[in-house]
Amino acid sequence: MSEARAEIMARLRAALRDVPPDETIEDVPVARDYHRDGTGAGPAQLRDLLAERVADYRATVHRCAADDLAGTVGTILAEHRTSTLLVPHDLPEDWHAGYPGTIYRDSANFPYPLATLDATDTVLTGCAVAIAATGTLVLDAGMAQGRRAISLVPDHHVCVVGADQVVGTVPEALARLDPVRPLTFVAGPSATSDIEFDRVEGVHGPRHLDVVLLS
Amino acid sequence: MSVAPQGRRLLPVLPHGSGHLAPPQPFPQRARAAVADPQLRANIRRATRTIRDKRAAAVSEVDDWEQLREAGRTIKRRVARHLPELLERFERAATAAGATVHWARDAAEANRIVTDLVRATGSDEVVKVKSMVTQEIELNDALARAGITASETDLAELIVQLDDGEQSHILVPAIHYNRAEIREIFRREMADAPADLTDDPAVLAEAARRHLRRKFLSTRVAISGANFAVADTGSLVVLESEGNGRMCLTLPETLISVVGIEKLVPSFADLEVFLQLLPRSSTAERMNPYTSVWTGSVPGDGPSDVHIVLLDNGRSATLADTVGRQALACIRCSACLNVCPVYERTGGIAYGSVYPGPIGAIISPQLTGIAANKSLPYASSLCGACYEVCPVKIDIPEVLVHLRQSGVDGARDRPSAERTAMRTLSWVMSDQRRYENALRAARISTGPVAALTGRGRRRRPGGPAGSLAHLPWPLSAWTTSRDAPLPARQSFRDWWRARDDRPGRSAAPDPGTPAGPPDPGTPAGPPDPGTPAGPPDPGTPAGPPDPGTPAGPAALGSSAGPAGSGSGRPAPSEEHADE
């Protein structure tokens, strides 16, 4: 081990001489009486809350039945005048069956160069879980989500949230996630408050976020 | 946090940190310049008031906020008490996930490690995610000396970097600029800024997007900090808004993250507390737009060459102080800056540290050692607004007082006028007779002054005997902007005694009080210069013995009583009440 590491450890042990040597991490009590299990709201209420909170930060929310997904996505892409669409390789084809334009399927084996991602109009993905209370979508590079770069570089992101993917609270969401996967929490489109603490949408990440919430 | 008695006396001497942590001039001197800049004050006031109200609204929406705060505090307490074990755990997990972990004792060592890593990639430019710790160690300067260009990508950091200015806020380092000034900076310094640039924030953000886009897509090395590091999994977490963080954390081949050793949380589940506390406290959002969590490297997704530099730089020394160590719980939300009345008047540059405001006033002097940073613990009126909003319940006023004490104790062997005065005052106040003599002396010595000043005649019973517009140095610091009151003609205790002596006083009816408001202008004053600081000689303070009899009918305040003691101000050398 490095000399620096050994010295820092020695410093820390010296600094913590007031901690009894037999005290363990678990001996230090942590208060956990905050809400961990959400509010007891049913799935429909959670979807309503998610829709409201996602919209609050200027994302556009579309609600439809699973059967209407292709039509809804087709309408969104038409309105956005999308002519090139990026999707992860494992995205179900029927999600974009209503879209007539060019499609790039990105995969680990055949990743598109960044320049292509940058030139693409729209990216369509699913997500891992969505948090109603905070209006947040979480992507974990799993099924229908692809690598992180594809949902970042294009200026328009369409994200599909399955009916069973909505949870109430942050603790419930973390319980569903695998920390070792690369995780991206998304709450609204890119924004900044850096000028006079005045929030404006749209800097480096996708400036337009459409969320399709299935019922 | 309870005070461990033995901790106070047996502090191990551990090396302090260096970097952008201490003002080159004392805070009051830098504050004077800031206070005198009306544009700066207007900008800061406007921004802090905006965010203050938003934060209050975002927090009031959560009905378990107090429970979350307590959880945040206790998790961080757990981390502080078991840091060595958690660091070992973190290193093991991160290494297993493909990251390389480095250790840096101080700023210079961290800068050397990062510089070497960048050089090894062959790149002479890096993109940076906004990171307090790299500002703390002044990494950009170190890279520049090695011929490496570091581009800040956070909008506020970009503004400051383009203007070659200084950060003035933890979250929004460019808070001291208004939109018109930012537009001018962009027009002046950003070669690709559009000719028709307006000062609309959305237009300015768009200009930054275009300016940085090419850099994001082409730069091979990125440098970040981390908001949290998860011990169990070796994961790092960055919260941001713009997407510049995601760009840096995802697109380059090499990612170097500099992480203070206090950033650990034990488990991934512990993030459930901080991901709720931090956004609402900092940008007043339910959730910030983007949060990235990554663990080592993942083939085909993000950087393949991942480095983590764990930094001490005075943190272990801070940890050694059982009262002060709570400052290490800080999650850099900056809520305390936004509510601080001092910060609102001075902005952040006056603090001369990358950590300004109330939290900076306790973190910076602990990282550098109090001797190198004497003025910051006094940059507070101890009003307590910071403690009230802190999402992890750091008792900032407690630590401020504690650091003042450390500074005073550390200088015990050096004589000072202040110490002499404090000691004398304590000595006078520890004894009834000395105290009463001092009260009397204060009244008598200022009597002639009161009589000579026109205002002195406007005194009311029950209130000060008048006020003064000028006091000699050092008390002139008070009277440059406020009048100072004179002691009352009769002290409370003299009134009490006189009342006791009056026959049948218990039956005496309460005479009531004339309800007119008191006479104006009975302000406060600093310690009476004459009385207090004399040597502890019991003889000195006593004026002609005035054994407790009322000073005269007019002062026999029982009948005139309270009609107006106006405002009040300390007696001989007592400025009371640190508010």
Add this chain to the structure above:
Amino acid sequence: MRIGLFVTCVNDLMYPGTGQAVVRILQRLGHEVDFPAAQTCCGQMHANSGYRAETMPLLRRFVDVFEPYQAIVAPSGSCAAMVRESYPRLAADDPALAERVAALAPRVYELSELLVDVLGVTELGAEFPHRVTYHPTCHGLRMLGLGDKPLRLLRGVSGIRLVALDAAEQCCGFGGTFAVKNPDVSTAMLADKARHVLDTDAEVLAAADNSCLAHIAGGLSRMRTGVRAMHYAEILASTGGTR
């Protein structure tokens, strides 16, 4: 109830009327008030300036003097907070002293706490036909958590017209030695506070701490305004001369 009055050294010397008002209020309510003459100063300025060693004799003295009382009342939010919130911390190194402090500290009340919480009164029969604004001083507000207790008492005063103070909860800039060590910032804070006070058109500014009031009034006086500062106890003791 036998109540010990801790008048505070500031009030003893500069504002005896405030102490007199407290005595009058409590006696009207039928309580016995005692003023132990051995009291001096709580040591707040020493402690907050970092002079712990110089604070301890004053702390011990306070404990000696006030231990016998069931309740101790102080017409000062910051002095009451010093005893109740800071003494336990300062005494922690000395177990015997710490025990005495732990027993004593909870019996120390700022005036409005004693009246509202302990004695259960908000109506004192006072009369004060003036326009008044109230500044909640920081230690009373945040360390003691007085909330609106002083205001509830003031609302019970007949004839009073209470007007809200903008940015009321912001510190006035006094802060004990802060006002002298950081005069420019203190003055900037004072200027804003004074402006907010003037905006209310109040005749009287009331608060629970004469030290803060002195600071604000000093600024108002320098600005040659006619606003007067009064401890709220003195308003509560007023009878409008009509009794």
